[in-house]
Amino acid sequence: MRARIDVNEIYRAALQAFAEFGFRKTTVEDVAEKLNRTKGNLYFYVKDKRELYIKTVSFALERWQGRVRQAIAKEKGARNQLMAMCRKAVEYLAQDEELRNILKRDPDIFPMFPTVDPYESINRRSVRMIASILKKGVKEKVFRPVDVDKVSEVLFSIYKMVIIQTYIKTDEAYVQEMFDDTLDLLLNGLFVESERSQLGG
Amino acid sequence: MRARIDVNEIYRAALQAFAEFGFRKTTVEDVAEKLNRTKGNLYFYVKDKRELYIKTVSFALERWQGRVRQAIAKEKGARNQLMAMCRKAVEYLAQDEELRNILKRDPDIFPMFPTVDPYESINRRSVRMIASILKKGVKEKVFRPVDVDKVSEVLFSIYKMVIIQTYIKTDEAYVQEMFDDTLDLLLNGLFVESERSQLGG
DNA sequence: CACTGAATAATATATTAAATTGTTCAGTTA
DNA sequence: TAACTGAACAATTTAATATATTATTCAGTG
Numbered sequence: 001m002r003a004r005i006d007v008n009e010i011y012r013a014a015l016q017a018f019a020e021f022g023f024r025k026t027t028v029e030d031v032a033e034k035l036n037r038t039k040g041n042l043y044f045y046v047k048d049k050r051e052l053y054i055k056t057v058s059f060a061l062e063r064w065q066g067r068v069r070q071a072i073a074k075e076k077g078a079r080n081q082l083m084a085m086c087r088k089a090v091e092y093l094a095q096d097e098e099l100r101n102i103l104k105r106d107p108d109i110f111p112m113f114p115t116v117d118p119y120e121s122i123n124r125r126s127v128r129m130i131a132s133i134l135k136k137g138v139k140e141k142v143f144r145p146v147d148v149d150k151v152s153e154v155l156f157s158i159y160k161m162v163i164i165q166t167y168i169k170t171d172e173a174y175v176q177e178m179f180d181d182t183l184d185l186l187l188n189g190l191f192v193e194s195e196r197s198q199l200g201g
Numbered sequence: 202m203r204a205r206i207d208v209n210e211i212y213r214a215a216l217q218a219f220a221e222f223g224f225r226k227t228t229v230e231d232v233a234e235k236l237n238r239t240k241g242n243l244y245f246y247v248k249d250k251r252e253l254y255i256k257t258v259s260f261a262l263e264r265w266q267g268r269v270r271q272a273i274a275k276e277k278g279a280r281n282q283l284m285a286m287c288r289k290a291v292e293y294l295a296q297d298e299e300l301r302n303i304l305k306r307d308p309d310i311f312p313m314f315p316t317v318d319p320y321e322s323i324n325r326r327s328v329r330m331i332a333s334i335l336k337k338g339v340k341e342k343v344f345r346p347v348d349v350d351k352v353s354e355v356l357f358s359i360y361k362m363v364i365i366q367t368y369i370k371t372d373e374a375y376v377q378e379m380f381d382d383t384l385d386l387l388l389n390g391l392f393v394e395s396e397r398s399q400l401g402g
Numbered sequence: 403c404a405c406t407g408a409a410t411a412a413t414a415t416a417t418t419a420a421a422t423t424g425t426t427c428a429g430t431t432a
Numbered sequence: 433t434a435a436c437t438g439a440a441c442a443a444t445t446t447a448a449t450a451t452a453t454t455a456t457t458c459a460g461t462g
Contacts, residue, residue, distance in 0.1 A: 002432080002435060024445095027423060041436055043425065079396065112313050112362070113369050134391075143391045150382045151391075157362060161313070168314050181351045188397050189390025190335075190344045190352075195280065196389050203404065225414095228454060239406055241457080250455065 011059040019098040078137030212260040220299040279338030301368040
């Protein structure tokens with residue numbers, strides 16, 4: 001009798017298949033073959049094909065989120081943390097082709113306008129990550145005293161917009177320019193100093 | 202022999218039908234009946250069903266754009282023009298249920314991430330509208346000297362995001378809050394004064 | 403000249419059978 | 433005895449075909 005397969009190995013194999021063929025066109029057997037098992041055997045590890053897919057995607061999303069979190073942890077001030085977050089998120093995705101393909105095939109994973117979302121908890125964590133940077137920045141008086149919860153939602157939406165452009169558009173340079181201008185706008189705003197309304201505090 | 206039908210009457214009739222049933226489920230006869238003609242007769246006015254749809258949608262989009270343009274024309278400074286534009290765009294859509302339904306049924310009309318777009322020329326005009334306000338504002342030294350072309354693209358993307366939320370989300374209050382916070386962020390930015398980088402000029 | 407209505411072409415829907423794939427599980431194996 | 437296989441069965445997809453609906457054309461009418 002063989003040792004139990006490490007679940008992460010299953011997710012890595014499944015990720016390869018799902019990224020190449022998409023959910024509908026990959027068979028449970030495709031995944032089993034990559035692991036040198038039979039399809040029946042996979043049901044020892046996951047309930048059904050759908051669950052395998054959801055857990056595989058979660059695995060990929062969490063790996064991505066983890067890298068971004070690491071990048072943030074390396075920085076001290078809120079200003080640099082916010083910029084590190086944006087940079088790393090785009091940079092990681094540019095390098096993880098499998099995740100890009102998964103997202104391209106199935107945009108509901110990272111929906112611009114979510115209705116119901118099986119990955120909601122992961123996305124909520126991302127929003128909280130933004131919120132905690134904002135909170136820190138407001139406390140440090142680097143950021144204006146904005147409504148942290150609402151603004152982190154707004155930023156997450158804009159963040160999604162840029163991310164989706166990153167894997168939809170093939171034009172690398174275009175995305176980079178868009179990215180820089182968007183970040184500048186969000187940090188500095190449109191108004192010149194004299195026109196700005198400073199929120200209370 | 203009857204007088205030629207006014208094309209705008211055709212578009213109004215078609216808009217009713219397309220908004221209620223969608224492109225696929227409305228028949229040319231549905232539209233003809235609203236005009237008290239036979240379906241064959243409509244081919245005297247339009248090439249085919251697809252063209253009828255595209256011209257009908259264009260009619261609705263241009264009416265919308267016209268109202269926004271009027272609202273802008275009433276204002277003097279770039280600052281107020283920008284705010285009037287945002288306000289009117291959302292306000293008009295909230296009131297035009299047919300257009301909302303058309304957009305909800307067929308999101309490709311106003312795509313978050315356009316590939317090919319039959320309404321491109323209309324959307325380009327919207328971007329130019331934003332750009333001209335920005336240009337004026339930079340000249341008046343109300344706005345920072347940003348790259349007008351790029352920033353108007355960025356703003357149009359964010360504008361689309363808010364608009365789509367407006368007809369997707371049923372929750373009126375949520376959209377309004379989102380709208381206010383987004384506008385504040387874009388105008389004033391996140392940084393406190395001392396952290397801001399003023400662009401040259 | 404604007405229009406009708408019937409003819410025809412093009413699409414969509416429904417039905418059914420055949421093939422593939424997902425899932426279960428009794429029995430095997432290390 | 434826990435991990436596994438492979439065959440059995442259920443569910444789903446695909447293919448093939450017939451039927452019905454709808455789009456489009458156009459000769460003829462007022």
